[in-house]
Amino acid sequence: MNSTGSVPEEPVRLEGFATRDLYDRREKIFTRYAGGFFQRLQFFTGWPLLIGFFLLPWIQFAGQPVVTFDLPQRQIHLFNMTFFPGELWLPGWLVVIAATGLFTFTAMFGRLWCGYTCPQTVWTAIFMWAEQITEGPGQQRVRLAQAPWSVGKIVKRTLKHSIWLVCATLTGLTFVGYFTEMGALTLNIVTFQASGQATLWVVVFSAATYFNAGWLRERVCLSVCPYARLQAAMFDANTLTVSYDPGRGEPRRERSTEVDNAQTSERKSGDCIDCGLCVQVCPVGIDIRNGLQYECTGCAHCVDACAEVMQKMEYPPGLIRYTSQNALTNSATRWYRGRSVWSLAALLVLITGFAFALSNRAPFDVEVQRVRGELYQRTVEGLVTNQYEVQILNKSQGVTAYQLDVDSALPLAILSTREFTIQPGTRVNLPLILRATPESIVLANTRVTVQLCDIATSECVADSTSFQGPLR
Ligand code: SF4
Ligand code: SF4
Secondary structure: OOOOOOOOOOOOOOOOEEOOOOOOOOOOOOOOOOOOHHHHHHHHHHHHHHHHHHHHHHOEEOOEEOEEEEOOOOEEEEOOEEEOHHHOHHHHHHHHHHHHHHHHHHHHHOOHHHHHHOHHHHHHHHHHHHHHHHHOOHHHHHHHHHOOOOHHHHHHHHHHHHHHHHHHHHHHHHHHHOOOOHHHHHHHHHOOOOOHHHHHHHHHHHHHHHHHHHHHOHHHHHHHOHHHHOHHHHOOOOOOEEEEOHHHHOOOOOOOOOOOHHHOHHHOOOOOOOOOHHHHOOOOOOOHHHOEEOOOOOOOHHHHHHHHHHHHHOOOOOOEEEEOHHHHOOOOOOOOOHHHHHHHHHHHHHHHHHHHHHHOOOOEEEEEEEOOOOOOEEOOOOOEEEEEEEEEEEOEOOOEEEEEEEEEOOOOEEOOOOEEEEOOOEEEEEEEEEEEOHHHOOOOEEEEEEEEEEOOOOOEEEEEEEEEOOOO
């Protein structure tokens, strides 16, 4: 029912998008292997991602893992930097850059992210490969699924699920390795000495991988991922999408690959021979000939499959191709247009701001607070002292030696320790005692700058406070 209480007669359709009823029962999809240029390209885009994911937790930089999310300490370690809770806006900024980049990229080039680099796509491809080598190509898998249980079927299924489980466990273990020391975690897991908590998380992430890539597959893209739903907001008629050219393909007519168009009704039929190969290779089970659909992940399997058919028919390739809706209607594709220029400009501003913030980020912080209680104290000699607490945060990944200095209109002496070393990623509180002669105090409240310097690099940070004393 709509807001007026009436039932709409027709489902609402997004212009340019074909839609399907979300309450349709989804059948299991037995995808046929397409081969071809774009599937080979996916191999080259997926592998760097996989290698990076599995290797990163093992790589050390200055004795520390390159990247670690230390949840108990609420810190993120990245190369030689440690981000503390007060600085989590910096990784947050990175997320905003990634989201803006994805918006810009999608507005111009469509769902290349989904088709080539999204972890869901890459892991699903690995699981489908395992299915292919254990149960055979598409039609064989259909027959196997329909066949009654037999020794052969049990062996094939066991083999497939074993490979899935190994892949899922490696993924779960590596994922948890981003939150703890990878070497120790692996050793503890294989020797059954890992803590209950670590084991639980490895099992949870392994199970999530197993069900996501093995069972849910395209359902995650269709029902869980919000990115697919936002396409209508990001796409326009100039966006590059995988599209079927109806002007060239229609009217489609089923015919054998031996019969070319010149022999059929004086070329009354289009180039599409209605072989259905583009549907059989589609991992989300749609027919791209029905127009742009939100389910389409832009994987281009249908482009490869159709190119093969076109080659057999000796027709030019590109009946299904990467193109824009404008190009399909014989208008020019405008790469530089309002939304792409603005989002590109916003992306550049965000990246520049981030680089500036990162390059100006000091590897340590100082914060000075007056000790509560008396405003000032008197020594036995009649001199005036003030007490402070200095909080120092070493954000670097190395033991660092620091020196403390003060700057003020008053001639102040530092009575507490001035030089000290602090362990990496540690916050310490140190006392600071300043002393002045009563004769020098001309104001009840004099500004004091406390400066902390890294002795090795001479890099300094400062905080200000006040020195309080009696007026003569
Ligand atoms: S693969 Fe090409 S020729 Fe075959 S049905 Fe699809 S669009 Fe038509
Ligand atoms: S229609 Fe299917 S096969 Fe073609 S690009 Fe979209 S998801 Fe891939």
